[in-house]
Amino acid sequence: MRLSSVKLCALCFESACSMLRSERVDGAAHHIDDGVGMSAERAVVVGVTGTLGGAAARKLMSRGIRVIGVARDAERLDALAAEHKLLTPCPADIADDSAIDTIAAAVDGPLRMIFMGAGLPVRGSAETAAPGDFATAINVKIGGLVRLLRATGPQLGAGSRIVVLSGYHATEPRPHEAMPGVINAALHNFVRQLSDLWGPREVTVHAISPGAIDSPRIRRIAETAAAERGVDLATQLESYTAEASLKKFVSVDAIAWAVGLLLDPEADALHGSVLAMDGGRLRSIL
Numbered sequence: 001m002r003l004s005s006v007k008l009c010a011l012c013f014e015s016a017c018s019m020l021r022s023e024r025v026d027g028a029a030h031h032i033d034d035g036v037g038m039s040a041e042r043a044v045v046v047g048v049t050g051t052l053g054g055a056a057a058r059k060l061m062s063r064g065i066r067v068i069g070v071a072r073d074a075e076r077l078d079a080l081a082a083e084h085k086l087l088t089p090c091p092a093d094i095a096d097d098s099a100i101d102t103i104a105a106a107v108d109g110p111l112r113m114i115f116m117g118a119g120l121p122v123r124g125s126a127e128t129a130a131p132g133d134f135a136t137a138i139n140v141k142i143g144g145l146v147r148l149l150r151a152t153g154p155q156l157g158a159g160s161r162i163v164v165l166s167g168y169h170a171t172e173p174r175p176h177e178a179m180p181g182v183i184n185a186a187l188h189n190f191v192r193q194l195s196d197l198w199g200p201r202e203v204t205v206h207a208i209s210p211g212a213i214d215s216p217r218i219r220r221i222a223e224t225a226a227a228e229r230g231v232d233l234a235t236q237l238e239s240y241t242a243e244a245s246l247k248k249f250v251s252v253d254a255i256a257w258a259v260g261l262l263l264d265p266e267a268d269a270l271h272g273s274v275l276a277m278d279g280g281r282l283r284s285i286l
């Protein structure tokens, strides 16, 4: 009796594995236990210790998806993993090619989503940034996405999502945010390119382009931007809400909501596009 029930479980597990290998897996309804008490659905989140990567990871884990979390600071990763049993820490620098092997080694099965949310280490205007800062920014956001794809590509299949965070300066340039403007515009172009590469494999590609979000990151940026513009911090922070017709910051929860939305099968229709989540900051219609 015991033996037959073990056999049945083994059969169920094998059929679940084959479903994961050969069919799309759409959302929590298809949540499968892999026999060791862990969800069989997986995702990789780069920037998991950050405001938005963290929100994305929490949304995925709330749907029972295991998250392989990437960031450089191993201690912060371990602290986060101590809070979330579905989080596996994967310390790696996405700006370095060594991240490819490190992330690939941490991924142990098919991936539901890869999420690229690493922040830029450089900012400034054409007058204040070092010329090489532009290359640094490209290396993190475009090169980083390429490394993430090299590491995880073999585990992407029908129904998987490739998601990258860009930003509204891509289409609403501001002179004091040269790097986010240039690099996020390039990223939108790159998302289109990737959609042609991955679409035939039924893997969809998406950019989420947030407006200003009240976060430690934007407060750090505001301090230097205020000094550059010769205004005080409050004035600089106020400029981030004044520029939006809703006159407020975009919420972190809104970005998490978009990540959840992209898990829906209907989100196939958003393949290759940019989700403009700027809260009324865009002025152009293209």
Ligand SMILES: NC(=O)c1ccc[n+]([C@@H]2O[C@H](COP(=O)([O-])OP(=O)(O)OC[C@H]3O[C@@H](n4cnc5c(N)ncnc54)[C@H](OP(=O)(O)O)[C@@H]3O)[C@@H](O)[C@H]2O)c1
Pocket (backbone or CB within 6 Å): 046, 047, 048, 049, 050, 051, 052, 053, 070, 071, 072, 073, 074, 076, 092, 093, 094, 095, 117, 118, 119, 120, 140, 165, 166, 167, 168, 180, 209, 210, 211, 212, 213, 214, 215, 216, 217, 218
């Ligand atoms: N916050 C906003 O208002 C806003 C608005 C529009 C767009 N965005 C975009 O959203 C992204 C994330 O923003 P955020 O506010 O979440 O930033 P954040 O809180 O500063 O988080 C950045 C995350 O990226 C990780 N990271 C940075 N460089 C990395 C590298 N080389 N390799 C691996 N991980 C790296 C950081 O961890 P480690 O430092 O430990 O590596 C951290 O986990 C950025 O690209 C930003 O441009 C943000």
